[in-house]
Amino acid sequence: MNHTDGAFVDVLQFLIMGIQRGSIYAMVAMGFNMIYNATGIINFAQGEFVVLGGLMMVTLTMAYNLSIVFAFILTVLFLIIAGILMERLTINPVKQPTVLRLIIITIAVSIIIKGAAMVFWGKGSHYMRHFSGTESLDFYGARILPQTLWIFAILFFVVVAYILFFNYTMTGKCMRACAINRDAARLAGINDRKMVMLSFALSAGIGAIAGIIITPIIQMDYARGAMLGLKGFGAAVLGGLGNSMGAVVAGVLLGILEAMGAGYISSHYMDAIALVILLFVLFIRPSGIFGSSEAMRLKEF
Amino acid sequence: MKRILILVCLCAAMVFSASTIYANPEAYHVGCAFAVTGKASWLGEPERNTVEMIAKQINDNGGINGHPLVLHIEDTQGDNTRAVNAVKKLIKKDKVCAIIGTSRSGTSMAAIPVATQSEIPMISCASAAVITTPVEQRKWIFKVGPDDSDAARNIFEHMNAHDINKIGILTGTTGFGAAGREQLKEIAGEYGIEIIADETYNPTDTDMTAQLISIRKTGAQAVINWSIVPAQSIVSQNMQQLKLTIPLYQSHGFANIKYAEAAGDSAEGCIFPAGRIMAVDTLSDDHPQKAPLTEYKKAYESTYNEHVSTFGGHAYDALWILVNALKKVGDDPAKLRDELENTTFVGVGGIFEYSEKDHCGLDKDDFALLTVKDGKFVVLKD
Numbered sequence: 001m002n003h004t005d006g007a008f009v010d011v012l013q014f015l016i017m018g019i020q021r022g023s024i025y026a027m028v029a030m031g032f033n034m035i036y037n038a039t040g041i042i043n044f045a046q047g048e049f050v051v052l053g054g055l056m057m058v059t060l061t062m063a064y065n066l067s068i069v070f071a072f073i074l075t076v077l078f079l080i081i082a083g084i085l086m087e088r089l090t091i092n093p094v095k096q097p098t099v100l101r102l103i104i105i106t107i108a109v110s111i112i113i114k115g116a117a118m119v120f121w122g123k124g125s126h127y128m129r130h131f132s133g134t135e136s137l138d139f140y141g142a143r144i145l146p147q148t149l150w151i152f153a154i155l156f157f158v159v160v161a162y163i164l165f166f167n168y169t170m171t172g173k174c175m176r177a178c179a180i181n182r183d184a185a186r187l188a189g190i191n192d193r194k195m196v197m198l199s200f201a202l203s204a205g206i207g208a209i210a211g212i213i214i215t216p217i218i219q220m221d222y223a224r225g226a227m228l229g230l231k232g233f234g235a236a237v238l239g240g241l242g243n244s245m246g247a248v249v250a251g252v253l254l255g256i257l258e259a260m261g262a263g264y265i266s267s268h269y270m271d272a273i274a275l276v277i278l279l280f281v282l283f284i285r286p287s288g289i290f291g292s293s294e295a296m297r298l299k300e301f
Numbered sequence: 302m303k304r305i306l307i308l309v310c311l312c313a314a315m316v317f318s319a320s321t322i323y324a325n326p327e328a329y330h331v332g333c334a335f336a337v338t339g340k341a342s343w344l345g346e347p348e349r350n351t352v353e354m355i356a357k358q359i360n361d362n363g364g365i366n367g368h369p370l371v372l373h374i375e376d377t378q379g380d381n382t383r384a385v386n387a388v389k390k391l392i393k394k395d396k397v398c399a400i401i402g403t404s405r406s407g408t409s410m411a412a413i414p415v416a417t418q419s420e421i422p423m424i425s426c427a428s429a430a431v432i433t434t435p436v437e438q439r440k441w442i443f444k445v446g447p448d449d450s451d452a453a454r455n456i457f458e459h460m461n462a463h464d465i466n467k468i469g470i471l472t473g474t475t476g477f478g479a480a481g482r483e484q485l486k487e488i489a490g491e492y493g494i495e496i497i498a499d500e501t502y503n504p505t506d507t508d509m510t511a512q513l514i515s516i517r518k519t520g521a522q523a524v525i526n527w528s529i530v531p532a533q534s535i536v537s538q539n540m541q542q543l544k545l546t547i548p549l550y551q552s553h554g555f556a557n558i559k560y561a562e563a564a565g566d567s568a569e570g571c572i573f574p575a576g577r578i579m580a581v582d583t584l585s586d587d588h589p590q591k592a593p594l595t596e597y598k599k600a601y602e603s604t605y606n607e608h609v610s611t612f613g614g615h616a617y618d619a620l621w622i623l624v625n626a627l628k629k630v631g632d633d634p635a636k637l638r639d640e641l642e643n644t645t646f647v648g649v650g651g652i653f654e655y656s657e658k659d660h661c662g663l664d665k666d667d668f669a670l671l672t673v674k675d676g677k678f679v680v681l682k683d
Contacts, residue, residue: 218507
C-alpha cells in the first residue's frame with residue numbers, strides 16, 4: 001500500500017475520471033442540441049463525427065507526423081466540411097422535410113460514415129500520442145493525466161466560445177432566432193436554410209474536437225460512434241433537449257455518476273447505473289433537468 | 302421453336318454448371334467457417350488468410366497425393382446462428398469431408414451438434430475447454446486453440462515462484478473473458494493463491510481506473526487482466542497513470558503486437574502466456590517448433606504484409622493436421638476422424654498429441670511466458 005490510499009483520494013480520483021468522461025458526453029450533447037435547435041431533429045450521425053475526428057487526427061499525427069496544433073485545426077476544418085456536405089447532400093434536398101424522415105436520413109448517414117471509416121481505417125483500434133506526455137501529475141494524492149487537463153481546458157474553451165458566439169454575434173443570434181421560431185425568423189429576413197447548414201458545420205466541428213481530445217486516452221475505432229452518440233444523447237435529454245448549457249452540466253454529471261457507480265457500486269453495471277438514473281429523471285421531469293416543460297409541449301419532437 | 306431454344310439453353314447451363322462442379326472429380330473438399338467480418342474479425346481474417354495461403358501452396362505443389370484441395374470458406378460474422386447455418390451449408394451443400402472452425406468459442410459450441418449429427422470431423426480454432434470435453438460427447442470435435450486453464454496455470458506457477466499469493470483479477474465481459482474468469486477462480490486454489498478482488502469491464506469501456514482503485518484498496522500483490530478486446534491495452538495505461546506498480550499479468554489474449562503498441566511504454570514488463578509464434582525471434586534454435594514457426598511467420602508476413610498472429614497460427618495447425626490426415630486415409634469422414642485421433646504434429650500452437658482421451662492435444666508447456674521489452678514480445682527469461 002502506498003501513501004495515496006484513503007477514501008478522500010478515491011473520491012477525488014473518481015471525480016476526475018468522471019469529469020473526463022462527462023466532458024466528452026457534454027460535447028457530443030452540445031452537437032446534438034445545435035442541430036436540434038436548427039432543425040428539430042436528432043442527428044444520429046453525431047457519434048460518427050466524433051469517430052471521424054479521432055481517426056483523422058490519428059492519421060495526421062501518427063502517419064503524416066504533423067504537429068498537434070496543425071493537425072487539430074486541419075481535422076476540425078475537415079469535419080466542418082463533412083458536416084456541410086452532409087447537410088447539402090442529404091438534408092437540404094429533401095422535398096418534404098418531416099422530422100421522422102430527416103432522422104431516418106441521419107441514421108443512414110451514420111451507417112455510411114461508419115462503413116466508409118471501416119474501409120478507410122480498417123477494423124483495428126487506433127491510438128495516438130498524448131498532447132503532452134503520459135506522466136501523470138499529483139493532485140492532492142489523486143493522479144491526473146496531462147491529457148485530462150487538456151480535455152477540461154478545451155471543454156471550457158468550447159463552452160466560452162459557444163456562449164460568445166450565440167450571445168454576441170449576429171450569426172449566432174440569427175441561429176437562436178431560428179431555434180425559437182423558424183417562420184418568424186424567416187419573416188425577419190433570416191436565411192433559415194443557411195442556418196441549418198451552419199448548425200451541421202458547427203456540430204460536426206464540436207464532434208471533431210471531442211474526438212481529437214479523447215482519442216489519446218480511449219483509442220479510436222470505426223465502431224465507437226454508436227456508444228458515444230448514445231451517451232451524448234442521454235446527456236442531451238437529461239439536460240433538456242435544446243438547452244446546450246444544460247447539456248454540459250448533464251454530460252459532466254452523467255460522467256461523474258458513471259465513475260462513482262463503477263467505483264462504489266459495481267463496475268459490472270456501470271452503463272446500467274447511468275441509464276437507470278437517466279430513466280428516473282425522465283419519469284420525474286420528462287423535459288430534462290434544465291428543460292422547460294412549456295417549451296417542450298410546443299415542439300414536434 | 303422458342304421453347305426448344307430455351308430448353309437448349311437450360312441444358313447447356315446445366316452441363317456447364319455441372320462441369321464446373323465435377324471438373325476435379327477427385328478434389329478434396331474442406332469447409333472453413335471463420336468470423337471473417339464482424340466483431341471478431343481480428344480472429345477470422347488472419348485465419349482465412351492463412352488457409353488460403355496454405356491451400357494455394359499445396360495446390361501449386363500438385364495437391365494432396367495428386368488430389369487438389371478445394372476450400373469452401375464461409376463467414377460466420379462471429380454470430381452463433383450464422384455459424385450453425387454456415388456449417389450446415391458446408392456439410393449439406395458443399396459436401397465437405399471436414400470442417401475447420403469456427404473462430405470463437407461460442408460459435409464453436411453452437412456448431413458442435415451439427416457436425417456431430419452429420420458425423421463430420423470439425424477442428425475448432427477456438428480455445429474454451431468445453432469444446433472438446435467431455436470427450437465421449439465430442440467424438441467428432443477437435444480443437445487447436447490451447448486451453449484457458451493451461452494459460453492460467455502458467456501464470457499461477459510464475460506467481461508461486463515469486464511469492465505472490467493475494468491477487469486481483471480484471472476480466473472482460475466477453476465470452477473469452479468470462480470463461481477465463483471462471484478458470485482463474487477455479488484453479489487459483491490449487492496453487493494456494495487467493496483472489497481478493499474480482500472486477501470486470503465491458504469491451505466498449507474506455508477507462509478502468511475505478512476497477513483498478515478497487516483492486517488497490519484490497520492490497521492485492523498482482524493483477525491479472527484477462528481479456529481479448531482492444532480495451533485491455535487501457536488497463537496498463539491506467540495502472541501507469543495511478544502509479545500502481547504491482548506486477549501486471551495478462552492473458553494469452555494480449556498476444557497481439559498491436560495491443561502492446563497501443564499500450565505504449567506502460568506495457569513494458571507485463572507478463573503473459575502465449576504461443577511461441579509471438580516471440581519466434583527470441584526462441585532458441587534447438588526448439589522443435591523453431592522451424593514451423595519461422596516458416597509460417599515468413600510466409601504470412603511476406604504474403605499479407607501484416608503481423609502474424611496466434612489466431613492465424615490456429616488455422617495453420619488445423620489445416621496442416623487435416624491435410625496430413627487426408628494424405629494418409631483420403632477424404633472419408635469416419636476414417637479421417639480416426640486418423641486425427643492418432644495425430645502428432647509440431648505446429649505453430651505447440652506440439653499436438655491427439656488421443657482417444659484428448660482432443661485438444663496441447664498442454665501447459667505449449668505456452669511460453671512472454672513479456673514486452675522495448676515494444677516487442679520476448680520470451681521471459683526467469
